[in-house]
Amino acid sequence: MKQPAIIVEGVSKVYKLRANRNLFFKFFANQHKSKAPLEIQALTDVSFSLDQGDVLGVIGGNGDGKSTLLKILSQVTFPSAGKVSLTGRVSSLLEIGTGFHSDLNGIDNIFINGTLLGMSKKEVEARLEEIVEFSGIGDLIHLPVKTYSSGMTMRLGFSVAAHLDSEILLLDEVFAVGDLDFQAKAISKIETLFKRGKTIVYVSHDIQSIRRLCTKCLILEKGRVKRIGEVDQIVNEYLQNNRPMV
Amino acid sequence: MNTKKEEQWDLIIKPRAPFFSLNLQELWQYRDLLLLMVKRDVTTVYKQTVLGPLWFFLQPVLTTIIFTIVFSEIAKLPTGKPPAVLFYLSGLIVWNFFSETLLNTSKTFTENAAVFGKVYFPRLIIPLAKTISGFLKFFIQLGLFLLVLSFFHLFRGLPYTFNAALFFLPVLFVFMSLLGLGAGIILSSLTTKYRDLVFLIAFGVQLLMYATPVIIPLADVPDQYLWIMKLNPMTSIIETFRYAFIDAGSFDLLGLSYSAGFALFLLFLGMVIFNRVEKTFIDTV
Numbered sequence: 001m002k003q004p005a006i007i008v009e010g011v012s013k014v015y016k017l018r019a020n021r022n023l024f025f026k027f028f029a030n031q032h033k034s035k036a037p038l039e040i041q042a043l044t045d046v047s048f049s050l051d052q053g054d055v056l057g058v059i060g061g062n063g064d065g066k067s068t069l070l071k072i073l074s075q076v077t078f079p080s081a082g083k084v085s086l087t088g089r090v091s092s093l094l095e096i097g098t099g100f101h102s103d104l105n106g107i108d109n110i111f112i113n114g115t116l117l118g119m120s121k122k123e124v125e126a127r128l129e130e131i132v133e134f135s136g137i138g139d140l141i142h143l144p145v146k147t148y149s150s151g152m153t154m155r156l157g158f159s160v161a162a163h164l165d166s167e168i169l170l171l172d173e174v175f176a177v178g179d180l181d182f183q184a185k186a187i188s189k190i191e192t193l194f195k196r197g198k199t200i201v202y203v204s205h206d207i208q209s210i211r212r213l214c215t216k217c218l219i220l221e222k223g224r225v226k227r228i229g230e231v232d233q234i235v236n237e238y239l240q241n242n243r244p245m246v
Numbered sequence: 247m248n249t250k251k252e253e254q255w256d257l258i259i260k261p262r263a264p265f266f267s268l269n270l271q272e273l274w275q276y277r278d279l280l281l282l283m284v285k286r287d288v289t290t291v292y293k294q295t296v297l298g299p300l301w302f303f304l305q306p307v308l309t310t311i312i313f314t315i316v317f318s319e320i321a322k323l324p325t326g327k328p329p330a331v332l333f334y335l336s337g338l339i340v341w342n343f344f345s346e347t348l349l350n351t352s353k354t355f356t357e358n359a360a361v362f363g364k365v366y367f368p369r370l371i372i373p374l375a376k377t378i379s380g381f382l383k384f385f386i387q388l389g390l391f392l393l394v395l396s397f398f399h400l401f402r403g404l405p406y407t408f409n410a411a412l413f414f415l416p417v418l419f420v421f422m423s424l425l426g427l428g429a430g431i432i433l434s435s436l437t438t439k440y441r442d443l444v445f446l447i448a449f450g451v452q453l454l455m456y457a458t459p460v461i462i463p464l465a466d467v468p469d470q471y472l473w474i475m476k477l478n479p480m481t482s483i484i485e486t487f488r489y490a491f492i493d494a495g496s497f498d499l500l501g502l503s504y505s506a507g508f509a510l511f512l513l514f515l516g517m518v519i520f521n522r523v524e525k526t527f528i529d530t531v
Binding site: 080081086087088099101115118120 | 257258259293525530
């Protein structure tokens with residue numbers, strides 16, 4: 001019997017925009033002419049549920065609410081209405097290398113980044129060797145991160161992220177890092193993560209990776225759930241409706 | 247679908263934040279992050295500088311020298327029984343701790359917007375780390391003060407005047423930390439809405455120093471201005487600090503209780519506002 005891991009019920013999100021309050025600006029600009037909206041409805045009544053071990057791929061165009069959904073699940077922003085219930089430790093990867101400090105060396109940054117993502121210091125210590133090894137940064141790990149190339153920084157960030165052991169992972173297209181060799185390594189690492197029985201929500205534009213990695217698929221359109229179901233069926237429908245313009 | 251009761255979930259995300267919530271259990275879970283942040287703050291402040299940790303000492307030493315020359319030697323302002331150097335140095339390290347804690351914690355949201363937008367952790371970790379790293383710096387400066395103090399005792403014949411008020415020091419330290427932290431998180435929350443405050447805070451804190459006995463002993467303040475000094479919750483803390491070490495200042499239980507009450511009130515108010523803002527901040531950057 002599968003246990004529910006995530007239940008999303010009627011979640012909506014409205015971003016309220018603030019008018020410019022600069023006194024001088026108000027005086028000079030004729031605000032009646034402005035047609036800019038004061039609200040953006042990013043999500044409308046989104047509901048779905050995931051069991052433990054489900055891997056959900058979320059697809060949709062730009063501005064359809066994918067990132068907002070991930071941000072709500074990871075508590076970075078809060079829903080305007082609705083409710084989300086989660087079981088298990090949640091780690092969200094909306095960005096790689098969050099909180100890296102350029103003056104600190106690789107090791108220090110692994111610790112800060114790992115604890116930011118919800119690991120304890122002990123857990124980071126236990127995986128430290130593996131993380132350094134996987135990043136392929138070698139002895140440079142003892143130098144400040146500002147001496148790294150941007151690709152190396154990304155690889156280090158990815159390595160920390162790939163060694164998270166939370167029950168729920170929220171991922172926002174984090175694969176395209178490093179050179180080709182590292183990308184291949186990263187993808188196989190992610191695949192083993194995906195197959196370890198974790199509950200994963202994965203946002204991506206890459207339909208192929210969704211088809212390969214996910215068990216379920218959700219299509220967002222203008223902030224609403226358009227379709228949700230088994231991955232093959234949904235992806236096929238999606239591809240038929242959105243033929244790439246060649 | 248919804249077979250579980252609310253208590254069975256580890257986490258429920260809902261729109262409205264409760265009026266006051268202090269999730270100590272969660273803070274405890276992130277204690278490693280707190281310690282690493284403190285370490286980061288302490289080790290990176292003076293990186294890239296030539297003098298490095300010497301800056302911990304240079305700043306109070308130089309200010310004390312200037313104050314002694316300008317206020318004591320030239321303007322002939324009284325400093326009571328103790329030597330002017332000790333009088334200014336004692337006031338300055340306490341005041342600097344407060345003002346720096348306030349300044350640093352007031353930047354919580356503006357400086358960490360990028361991280362806050364990408365990952366969740368109890369936001370309170372950031373101002374707490376700033377307060378603790380500030381306190382470590384204060385502790386080092388306290389060592390400097392004690393060194394200078396023993397110099398005066400040993401070589402300048404300054405009589406030993408330690409007294410029971412020393413036992414109050416831990417209490418003083420707690421309340422001056424809470425004052426800085428409380429005021430800082432209130433301001434950090436308000437700056438997300440009113441950016442003007444960024445400019446106001448920076449020199450406001452400098453001006454506020456003149457409403458403390460850092461430069462003029464409370465005993466020498468004319469009656470018509472005394473109430474302003476007494477309204478400042480840092481006043482009785484600086485007074486007690488001096489009273490304990492250098493036979494200056496005063497020991498006023500009523501004043502201390504006022505500071506304690508003020509600190510707890512600021513902290514409570516700060517938590518309420520901070521709690522609200524941390525949930526909405528990312529949407530309004």
